[in-house]
Amino acid sequence: MKNSSPLFCGCLKSQSGFGLPSTIIMIVIFVIVGVAGLAMARQELRTQARATSREIAFYAAEAGLAKGFQNWNRPGGVEVVGTSWTIDQGALPGGSSYRVGATRLDAGAVHAMFALRSQGTAANGQTQVANLLVATVPLDGLFKGALQTKDSVDLAGTARVNGFDHIPTSWNGAYCSALDDHKAGIVMADTSMFEEVGAATHDGVPPLLEDTDTAGFFDFGDITFAELAAQADVTLPPGQIVDNGTNLGPSLNGDGTCDTSDQWNWGDPLNPSQPCSNWFPIIHATGDLSLQANLQGQGLLLVEGDLRAAGGFEFYGPVIVKGSLIAEGGFKFFGGVKAQETDLGAGNSVLFYSNCVLQRALSHTSASRPRVLSERPWFQAR
Amino acid sequence: MTQHPLRDDRGVGLVETLIAFTLLAVVLTAMVGVLIQQQRFYLIASDAANTMGTLRRFEEVVTPELLPLNPAAGDVVYADADSVKARVFRGVYWVCDKRMLADAEITVRSLTGGRAIAADSALVYSNGTRATIADDHWKRVEVTSVSSDVCPDSSQGWTAVVPSLNASLAEVPLGAPVRAYQMASYWLTTQNDSWYMKSDALGGSPTVVSGPLAPEDSTGSSILSLRYTDRFGKTTATLTEIHKIEIDVSALGMVPTTRGGVPMNKNRALAVKLRNAGQ
Numbered sequence: 001m002k003n004s005s006p007l008f009c010g011c012l013k014s015q016s017g018f019g020l021p022s023t024i025i026m027i028v029i030f031v032i033v034g035v036a037g038l039a040m041a042r043q044e045l046r047t048q049a050r051a052t053s054r055e056i057a058f059y060a061a062e063a064g065l066a067k068g069f070q071n072w073n074r075p076g077g078v079e080v081v082g083t084s085w086t087i088d089q090g091a092l093p094g095g096s097s098y099r100v101g102a103t104r105l106d107a108g109a110v111h112a113m114f115a116l117r118s119q120g121t122a123a124n125g126q127t128q129v130a131n132l133l134v135a136t137v138p139l140d141g142l143f144k145g146a147l148q149t150k151d152s153v154d155l156a157g158t159a160r161v162n163g164f165d166h167i168p169t170s171w172n173g174a175y176c177s178a179l180d181d182h183k184a185g186i187v188m189a190d191t192s193m194f195e196e197v198g199a200a201t202h203d204g205v206p207p208l209l210e211d212t213d214t215a216g217f218f219d220f221g222d223i224t225f226a227e228l229a230a231q232a233d234v235t236l237p238p239g240q241i242v243d244n245g246t247n248l249g250p251s252l253n254g255d256g257t258c259d260t261s262d263q264w265n266w267g268d269p270l271n272p273s274q275p276c277s278n279w280f281p282i283i284h285a286t287g288d289l290s291l292q293a294n295l296q297g298q299g300l301l302l303v304e305g306d307l308r309a310a311g312g313f314e315f316y317g318p319v320i321v322k323g324s325l326i327a328e329g330g331f332k333f334f335g336g337v338k339a340q341e342t343d344l345g346a347g348n349s350v351l352f353y354s355n356c357v358l359q360r361a362l363s364h365t366s367a368s369r370p371r372v373l374s375e376r377p378w379f380q381a382r
Numbered sequence: 383m384t385q386h387p388l389r390d391d392r393g394v395g396l397v398e399t400l401i402a403f404t405l406l407a408v409v410l411t412a413m414v415g416v417l418i419q420q421q422r423f424y425l426i427a428s429d430a431a432n433t434m435g436t437l438r439r440f441e442e443v444v445t446p447e448l449l450p451l452n453p454a455a456g457d458v459v460y461a462d463a464d465s466v467k468a469r470v471f472r473g474v475y476w477v478c479d480k481r482m483l484a485d486a487e488i489t490v491r492s493l494t495g496g497r498a499i500a501a502d503s504a505l506v507y508s509n510g511t512r513a514t515i516a517d518d519h520w521k522r523v524e525v526t527s528v529s530s531d532v533c534p535d536s537s538q539g540w541t542a543v544v545p546s547l548n549a550s551l552a553e554v555p556l557g558a559p560v561r562a563y564q565m566a567s568y569w570l571t572t573q574n575d576s577w578y579m580k581s582d583a584l585g586g587s588p589t590v591v592s593g594p595l596a597p598e599d600s601t602g603s604s605i606l607s608l609r610y611t612d613r614f615g616k617t618t619a620t621l622t623e624i625h626k627i628e629i630d631v632s633a634l635g636m637v638p639t640t641r642g643g644v645p646m647n648k649n650r651a652l653a654v655k656l657r658n659a660g661q
Contacts, residue, residue, distance in 0.1 A: 022409050026416065033420040037427055044431045081478075081557060082535060105476050106557020113507075113557050115493055130495065131474070133507075133559050135515055285459060302452040338465075373507060374518050376561060377453040379474045380446060381494045 040229050050126065052146050057128035060120025063256035064088070064098030065132050068116045072369045074102075074136075081107055087116070095123030105133075112136045114370060117381075121135075132378040134370035141316070142220055143336030145204055146353035151341035153186055155200035159327065159344035161185050163204020166352040168316060168334050174272035176356030183353045184209035198342070218320055218338060220362075225320060229284045229302050231369075234263045238287020238305065242313075248295045250276035257349065266297030269316040280317060280364040288323070291315070292332065298357075300365045307339070310347060316354075317361035335361060352363040429637040430646060436633040437650040440579060440592035444568060444629070445654055447583065452658035453624040455520070461621060464606045465569035470583055472637070473497055475540075475560040477506075478533035481558070486547035489531050490560050491539040498540045499562045501528045501604040508550065521549055521554075570595070570606050576634070577605050596632035596647045606631045627654045 068087045081104055089099040098328040102119040116132040147153065155161065163185040167176045185204030189212055189370055202208065237260055242248055250268035251259045258276040266283065268276035281299040288305035291313040297315035301307075307321045310329025319325075321339035329347035335357040344351075364367045372378075387612045407488030448547035451457040458468035475490035488506070490499055504525050512515030523546035531541040547554060566583035568591065574579075595605045607630040612623040629652040 022413070026413055029413075029417060029420070031425060036424060040424075040427050040431060044434065047431075047435075047438070051441075081523075104557075105559065106555050113555075115558070115559075135518075197498070371515060373559070375520050376450065376452050376457075376505065376658045379450050379471065379494065379561070381474075 016163070049124070053122035053124050053126040054128060057120040057122040057126045058130070060092055060096040060098045060122065061118045061128045061130040062120070063092055064100040064118030064120055065116055065130055068100030068102070068118055069132070069134070069369070069372075074363070090188075094172075097121050102134075111374070112370075131379050132380060133373040133379075135373055136370045143338070143353065143358060144185065144211060145187040145209060146336060146351045147185070147342060148187040148211075148217075148336070148338045149340065149342050150189050150217055150275065153188060153195070153342045155196040155202060156198045156345035157200060157327075158198070158348045159200040160349070161202040161204075161344070161351045161352045163207070165247045165356075166334065166354045167356050168269070168352075170270050170272060170352065171356060171360075174361055180355035185353075187211050188318055189214050204280065218322060225302065228282060228300065229304075231282055232284035232302070233260065233281035233299075234266070234283040236283065236285040236289060237367060238285075239285075239290075240285060241288075241290040241292060242295070243292045243311070244294065246293060246295075247295065248293065250279075252276070256368065266299055267316075269296050269298040269314070278364055280361045282365050290328075292328070298361065300361055308350070309333075316357050318358055394540050425637045426635075426639055429635040430648070432631045433635045433646060433648045436592050436594070437631060437648060439633055441650065441652060443581075443591050444579075445652065447566070447568070447575075448627055448654045449657050451656050453656065454659060456622070457658075458624055459565065460567075461608065461610055461624065463608055465567060466608060466627075467565065467567040469563045470566045472500060472502075472562045472564060475499055475562065477554060477556055477558045478535070478537070478539055478561060479541075480551060480554060480556065481546070482551055483545050485526070485545040486551040487543050488547070488551075488554065488560070489505045489533055489539045489541045489542055491533050491537055493559070496538065498530065499525065499528055499542055499560070500564070501525050501542075502543070502562065502564050504544070505561045505563060506544070506547065506554055507560070508553040509534060509554060509558075521547070521550065525562075531661045533581070578630075579606065592631075592633070594634045594636075596634040596649075615638075625659045627656070628652070629654065 022120040030279040037347045067090065071088045073087055084101055084103040086099065086101045089097070091097045098118055098277055099118050099354070100116060102114045102116050105113040105115055113133065113135045116134055117129060119127055119129050121127045147161050163183040165179040165182050167179065185202040185207040187209045188195065189210070191208055191210040194208060197201065220228060246264060248264045248266060251265045252261045252275060253259045256275060257293040258279045260279055265276060265279065266281060268274045272279055282320040283299050283301050285303040285305070289303050292311045294312040300317050301315060301319045302320045303323065306323035306326060307319070308328050309331035310327065311329045311331070316334045318335050319337045321337070323340055325337060325339040325342045327344040327346050327349035330349060332350040332352070334352045334354045336353055337351055385416055393608040447468070450471050451468055457469040458466065460498040476493060477488050478491050479489035481487050500650060502525060503521050505520040506523050508519055508521045510519060523544045525542045525544055527543045528539050531539045564583070566581060568579060568581045571578060571580050576594035578595060579591045580588040581591045582588050609628040610624045611626045611628060613620040613625040630647045630649070632647050634647055637645055639646050
């Protein structure tokens with residue numbers, strides 16, 4: 001018997017409905033609209049992410065400027081205008097990083113000007129650049145002689161004050177090879193307060209000079225004594241005595257680099273090739289200080305009270321004493337000394353003017369850190 | 383011989399036709415509804431992106447102009463709640479050569495990307511008369527003409543004639559930075575019944591920087607609000623005390639978010655700490 005039902009006769013196969021095509025069309029439309037929406041949302045997210053990254057890169061560049069200022073260094077050979085060098089680079093939290101360098105802008109007739117350039121990079125590689133115009137303050141001419149005082153100077157015994165430019169024996173050839181201009185031996189506000197007896201000598205060009213201009217006597221040009229003291233690497237309490245029991249001397253980290261965190265590491269003036277030979281700390285004695293040992297140090301010595309020296313102590317660098325410099329025995333200071341008054345009445349005390357020592361000391365301490373130019377130091381390179 | 387039962391035995395009746403058309407109408411109506419809905423979604427999303435773009439453009443244009451200002455040195459000459467007039471900087475240069483001819487001439491090269499210094503206004507760093515940084519200052523000069531030149535080291539430079547330096551060229555050291563600037567205003571204004579931020583910073587007639595911005599609400603303060611604070615965070619009306627500019631800006635969309643509704647209103651709050659205003 002033949003089955004005439006449509007289910008079995010195949011008659012429905014040939015009927016063409018519109019359910020499947022319309023469903024496919026709708027799905028295609030949904031997909032197109034969905035993809036378009038997703039693409040737009042993705043684009044928006046990307047744009048937003050770029051804006052966020054730009055902001056992160058900007059702050060990384062700003063952080064780089066701060067780091068560059070903090071870790072300022074000025075290698076040799078940057079006296080040529082246009083010379084650029086890298087100061088610092090590093091990573092920041094969140095995957096961003098900075099790289100900061102400097103470019104010498106001028107020949108430094110008055111003060112050396114530089115442009116700090118910091119490039120911040122966000123984690124996705126987007127970069128921003130921020131710049132800062134800075135200048136180092138003039139440090140030349142701060143010492144007009146081997147010894148400058150506001151009040152009296154008493155020389156006795158075999159004390160020597162010498163304003164002829166001097167290069168320390170161990171530095172000759174290593175750092176300095178040519179002498180600079182000679183200076184006065186002693187510079188005083190009132191030369192009538194000078195007294196010299198015994199075998200004491202003072203020499204220089206001239207040996208004794210009167211200079212009544214004592215404004216800012218204890219300051220370094222634009223940098224005041226207090227500002228320098230605030231940057232001290234070593235702070236000593238009032239009445240500090242440094243004697244042979246003090247563990248004063250160069251010290252090294254485990255990796256062989258100079259340990260600048262050690263407050264009794266005052267550099268290594270006698271060994272130019274050693275790691276601490278370039279370490280010139282600012283040493284701030286908050287009261288009286290007594291140096292009573294056959295030891296050596298270098299840097300910038302700031303004394304709020306009196307400074308007593310004996311025992312053959314040697315110091316290389318500027319010495320500023322707000323009170324009296326008193327010799328209690330033999331000692332040698334290379335560079336220049338400023339003091340309220342001076343009494344070199346005992347022992348074989350020696351003060352040598354040294355332009356080489358002053359320049360090295362001042363260029364290696366934070367005293368040489370630049371200042372931002374006035375009013376408009378910051379700019380952004382697009 | 384096989385017979386086809388439906389083709390041969392039965393026709394398409396009125397009822398089947400009506401059912402088919404009804405089904406078709408239902409499906410098409412649903413499809414059109416979905417399409418319209420999706421189009422609306424697309425338009426609204428696109429409008430949202432454009433509106434956010436308006437705010438971004440505002441931020442990208444205005445923020446870099448404000449960042450280098452030093453109000454204490456006179457860089458902001460007018461400021462109120464919806465406009466600001468300031469000295470906007472157009473490149474930083476440094477002096478590589480200088481000479482005194484009929485007028486003072488300085489040759490400069492760029493620190494910011496090679497664009498020639500404009501014959502307009504500039505600030506030139508001066509060492510002052512003393513060998514100390516304390517009396518250094520930026521000298522305001524007029525640049526009367528500019529020509530392409532080279533620096534002594536053969537790098538690309540431009541020579542600017544600056545008669546304002548005739549008496550004080552010696553105080554400008556080689557290497558002195560130079561900041562080219564122009565006075566420019568940014569203000570809120572209406573155009574075609576919409577609010578826009580316009581500026582004359584590009585020279586010539588004012589151009590739209592960003593917009594359309596949101597219309598005023600009943601308090602009249604929803605479009606753009608510029609608030610000026612001093613170093614302590616207090617609102618100040620004294621131009622030289624401005625330390626930070628807080629900006630609240632709203633951008634208006636073009637497409638209503640609902641039928642018969644209003645377009646979206648996106649808001650952005652910015653705080654621009656003026657980098658040269660000191661600590």
